Amino acid sequence: MAARLGDVIDERHKAEYRELRAADLVNRRIARPMPFGNTINPYRGCSSGCVYCYARYTHDFLGHNDPIEFERTIYVKRGDPARLRKSLERARRSRTLVAIGTATDPYQAGEGRFAITRGVLEAAARLPGLRLSITTKGTLVTRDLDLLRTIADRSELSVNFSITTTDVDLARKLEPRAPRPDLRFKAMRALAGAGITTRLFIMPVLPCLTDGEGNLRALLTAARDAGADGAECNVLFLREKVREFFFESLSAHFPELLPAYRELYARSAYVPRDTAREIEARVARLAAEVGLTSRWRADRSETRTRPANQLSLIW
Numbered sequence: 509m510a511a512r513l514g515d516v517i518d519e520r521h522k523a524e525y526r527e528l529r530a531a532d533l534v535n536r537r538i539a540r541p542m543p544f545g546n547t548i549n550p551y552r553g554c555s556s557g558c559v560y561c562y563a564r565y566t567h568d569f570l571g572h573n574d575p576i577e578f579e580r581t582i583y584v585k586r587g588d589p590a591r592l593r594k595s596l597e598r599a600r601r602s603r604t605l606v607a608i609g610t611a612t613d614p615y616q617a618g619e620g621r622f623a624i625t626r627g628v629l630e631a632a633a634r635l636p637g638l639r640l641s642i643t644t645k646g647t648l649v650t651r652d653l654d655l656l657r658t659i660a661d662r663s664e665l666s667v668n669f670s671i672t673t674t675d676v677d678l679a680r681k682l683e684p685r686a687p688r689p690d691l692r693f694k695a696m697r698a699l700a701g702a703g704i705t706t707r708l709f710i711m712p713v714l715p716c717l718t719d720g721e722g723n724l725r726a727l728l729t730a731a732r733d734a735g736a737d738g739a740e741c742n743v744l745f746l747r748e749k750v751r752e753f754f755f756e757s758l759s760a761h762f763p764e765l766l767p768a769y770r771e772l773y774a775r776s777a778y779v780p781r782d783t784a785r786e787i788e789a790r791v792a793r794l795a796a797e798v799g800l801t802s803r804w805r806a807d808r809s810e811t812r813t814r815p816a817n818q819l820s821l822i823w
């Protein structure tokens with residue numbers, strides 16, 4: 509199914525790209541309490557290489573058992589444009605949200621070369637009445653300002669910027685090849701200034717690393733100043749395979765935090781409920797103080813049939 513894209517190797521981002529034929533770029537939601545009905549992830553794998561990335565384990569399904577391969581071998585999805593249009597029309601009829609970038613970043617470095625996300629937006633721009641969201645750390649999103657403006661005029665659109673810290677050095681350790689946080693805020697400002705709804709996604713909040721008042725207040729203040737419409741947060745989720753990868757990175761950069769993390773995630777992929785609630789309450793209080801509305805991720809679920817705080821990867 510996957511073919512190498514010639515010699516498409518990105519030395520700077522240490523990534524090799526392969527083509528992946530996809531019957532349909534749009535995936536329908538499975539039975540999870542997530543706030544979207546359809547998802548689009550134009551890439552599998554992500555060169556940004558965030559050490560906490562919960563999608564790493566999904567490369568197992570492509571035969572890559574080492575979690576580092578998630579950031580080194582990137583699959584570029586090629587879909588049928590007619591099928592994409594049909595799927596978007598179906599989403600429009602049902603008024604369900606189409607969420608772009610639920611598992612991997614649609615504006616990661618490879619998008620500059622392959623423009624798969626742009627192709628999706630071109631299709632969406634021709635279909636008024638959609639409900640769309642985009643989640644990204646990529647400043648490349650500003651390249652598509654023209655299309656985003658058109659979509660926002662005719663459809664419901666929100667662009668969510670994932671930013672976990674304002675500390676550049678810390679961001680380098682956690683998100684080694686993602687754009688700097690200040691550049692993400694600059695992109696947010698550009699979109700908000702063009703009248704596009706933007707949100708700050710503090711996802712994930714990392715206990716003992718990014719959950720302090722100082723960092724959260726700085727993030728929320730920067731988002732407000734950039735024109736964000738609101739903020740959302742989610743505390744770090746660490747499923748087994750990702751947990752070991754993350755702990756390795758932790759022991760390299762913050763060995764003193766390892767015992768606390770082992771304790772926090774000893775029983776589950778989630779921190780204890782009280783810890784999560786405390787962090788969410790802190791975000792809500794600080795957001796109110798700086799004048800932003802906030803919510804945590806499960807607040808915006810369309811259904812409540814399963815316990816909150818679940819994550820979904822829909823390809």
Ligand code: SF4
Nearest residue numbers: 554557558561612613
């Ligand atoms: S940008 Fe998002 S998808 Fe990419 S590695 Fe980071 S968390 Fe994962």
